[in-house]
Amino acid sequence: MMIKPYALIVTFAASLALFSLSINANTDNFTPAYHSYVAAVQSDLDESELALMAQDLVDLSATTFGEQHQNTINLIVSTANHFRNAKQFDEASKWYDKAIGLYDKTGQKDTEDYMLLLTDMLSNRQLFIFIDREKISSDLLPLLEHYFDNADSIESIVTSLRTLISIAKNGAFNNSGRKLGRLSSQIIERAESELPATNYTLIEAQFIHAQVLKATKREEDAIEYFEKVVNVTDNSLNYTHPFELASHAQLVDLYESIGESEAATEHCLAIGRMKPWNDELDPVPLYRMNPEYPSYEARRGKDGSVTMQFDISPFGFVENVVVVEYEGGAGFKREALNALEKWRYAPKFVDGKPVTAEKQMVQLDFTLQKREPKGKLDNI
Numbered sequence: 001m002m003i004k005p006y007a008l009i010v011t012f013a014a015s016l017a018l019f020s021l022s023i024n025a026n027t028d029n030f031t032p033a034y035h036s037y038v039a040a041v042q043s044d045l046d047e048s049e050l051a052l053m054a055q056d057l058v059d060l061s062a063t064t065f066g067e068q069h070q071n072t073i074n075l076i077v078s079t080a081n082h083f084r085n086a087k088q089f090d091e092a093s094k095w096y097d098k099a100i101g102l103y104d105k106t107g108q109k110d111t112e113d114y115m116l117l118l119t120d121m122l123s124n125r126q127l128f129i130f131i132d133r134e135k136i137s138s139d140l141l142p143l144l145e146h147y148f149d150n151a152d153s154i155e156s157i158v159t160s161l162r163t164l165i166s167i168a169k170n171g172a173f174n175n176s177g178r179k180l181g182r183l184s185s186q187i188i189e190r191a192e193s194e195l196p197a198t199n200y201t202l203i204e205a206q207f208i209h210a211q212v213l214k215a216t217k218r219e220e221d222a223i224e225y226f227e228k229v230v231n232v233t234d235n236s237l238n239y240t241h242p243f244e245l246a247s248h249a250q251l252v253d254l255y256e257s258i259g260e261s262e263a264a265t266e267h268c269l270a271i272g273r274m275k276p277w278n279d280e281l282d283p284v285p286l287y288r289m290n291p292e293y294p295s296y297e298a299r300r301g302k303d304g305s306v307t308m309q310f311d312i313s314p315f316g317f318v319e320n321v322v323v324v325e326y327e328g329g330a331g332f333k334r335e336a337l338n339a340l341e342k343w344r345y346a347p348k349f350v351d352g353k354p355v356t357a358e359k360q361m362v363q364l365d366f367t368l369q370k371r372e373p374k375g376k377l378d379n380i
Contacts, residue, residue, distance in 0.1 A: 029060055029063075029064070030057075030060045030061065030063075030064045033056070033057055033060055034057060034060075036053070037050075037053045037054060037057055040053055046086070047082050047083075047085040047086035048082070048083075048086040048088065050082045051079055051082035051083045051086060051088070051091075054075055054078045054079040054082055055079050057075050057078075058072060058075045058076055058079060061075050067102070068102055068105060068106050070108075070113075072102070073099055073102045073103065073106075076095055076098050076099045076102070077095075077096070077099045077117055077120075079095045080092045080093075080095035080096045080098075080099065081120070083095060084124055084127060087126070089126055089127050089129075089130050090130055092127060092130070093127065093130035093131050096117075096121055096131065099117060100117070103117070109139070109143075110143065110146060112147065114143065115140065115143045115144065115147060118136050118139060118140045118143075119140065121136055122136060122137070122140075137180075141179055141180065141183065144183060145183060180212065180216060181212065181213065181216045181218060184208075184209050184212040184213070185209070187205070187209070188205055188206065188209040188225075191205045191206075192206075197232055198232060203229055203232060203233065203243055204243065206225050206228050206229050207225075207226070207229050207243045207246065207247060209225050210222045210224075210225035210226045210228075210229065210247070210250065211250075213225060214250065214254065219254055219257065219258060222250070222254060223251060223254050223255070226247040226250050226251050226254070227247075227251065229243050229244065229247040230244060230247045230248060230251070230267075230270070233247075245271065245346060248267045248268075248270050248271050248346075249267075249271070249287075249346060251263075251264070251267045252264045252267045252268055252271075252287045252344050253287045255267070256287050256289070256342075256344070264287070264344065268315055268316040268317065268344050269315050271315070271316055271346045271347065283312045283316075283345040283346060283347055283348045283357045283360070285343065285344075285345055285346075287342075287343060287344040288343050289339045289342045289343065290339060291335040291336050291338065291339035291340075291364055291366070292335045292338070292339075293335070293366055293368075294329065294331030294332060294334070294335055294366075296329075296331055297328060297329050297331050297332065297366070298368065301368060302328050302329065302368075303328055303365075303366055303367050303368060304326065304327055304328025304329060304331075304332030304365075304366040305326065305327045305328065305332070305363060305364070305365045305366065306323060306325075306326040306327075306332050306333050306336035306337075306363070306364050306366075307323070307324040307325050307326070307361065307362070307363045308321055308322065308323050308324060308336065308337070308340055308361070308362055308363075308364075309321070309322045309324050309359055309360065309361055310322070310340065310360050310362070311356055311357065311358050311359070311360065312345045312347060312348065312356065312357040312360060313347065313356055314347050314353075314354035314355055314356060315347065315354070316344050316345040316346055316347050317344065317345075318340055318341055318342075318343050318344075318345070319356075321337060321340055321341060323336075323337065324361075328366065332366050335366075336364045339364070340362065340364075345357075
């Protein structure tokens with residue numbers, strides 16, 4: 001995955017002019033190294049190699065501009081991002097911690113850059129086990145409140161919402177869930193008071209607010225806002241907006257989760273009537289119910305597996321299910337069939353029209369989690 005270098009505080013040409021007056025500043029080594037790094041980022045160089053280049057630049061920047069200069073901090077964040085993209089999450093977390101420490105030292109923890117850094121850390125779930133999500137979320141909320149209170153445009157307000165959803169989706173807001181929902185409500189209230197109902201920015205804001213509500217377990221409120229998005233886009237556009245599809249999909253999931261299958265079906269049917277923004281679309285899963293583990297097989301400690309073939313109707317329903325093979329007992333087959341028949345999809349589209357997607361395949365594996373004995377020793 002290609003990334004752009006984390007932006008320096010100024011363009012390098014401006015940096016040269018700025019620091020040419022400083023007696024101790026020497027950019028002779030930094031200039032070519034930085035330009036080589038930029039060229040490498042724009043090439044196909046491996047992310048782990050980019051991380052090492054950025055790491056070397058951090059040392060040069062600390063010598064040239066100072067350890068606490070924003071250029072140095074930004075390069076530390078770039079290093080962390082490269083390690084993250086290279087899936088070296090332990091190393092990435094160390095560099096993120098360095099950046100956070102410098103923001104603390106320099107008294108810049110109330111800045112938008114710091115807010116975006118914390119948001120970026122929450123955007124990658126594979127990084128979660130290496131960072132303190134609860135602390136990052138609690139640090140972000142007052143920043144967002146300050147940013148919202150001082151925002152002078154709706155676009156800035158929606159930036160706050162985008163950050164909120166990063167907090168909400170990471171699931172680490174045990175002590176701040178109410179504050180999260182309250183701030184999201186304040187943001188959407190202002191957006192709705194200042195923008196017409198069909199405004200794209202407002203539609204996005206309502207969609208994000210609904211996601212925050214769903215993540216904080218306010219299902220009925222989330223349904224209200226997803227329905228708002230659906231109603232506006234259904235009535236005012238002659239094509240299916242991406243937020244409309246996503247909202248229908250979320251509503252299928254929400255209605256099924258609270259036991260209102262008929263309402264969920266209505267949104268499946270609506271998806272089948274869509275005119276997509278892309279005339280050729282493969283089916284997309286909207287709702288997947290996990291099968292029950294057969295109690296008889298569980299008591300016996302047996303695992304199982306069921307492979308099934310099925311069609312997806314133009315309205316997203318699973319049809320014509322055939323068990324291709326199964327292992328472990330008939331109970332696994334029965335529970336797999338019961339679950340699969342309740343799955344819902346956005347249908348396949350050909351030439352802009354929903355069609356039956358034939359001969360889809362799925363394998364459901366039933367596995368009991370086996371506990372390792374305490375005090376287990378290697379090589380015994």
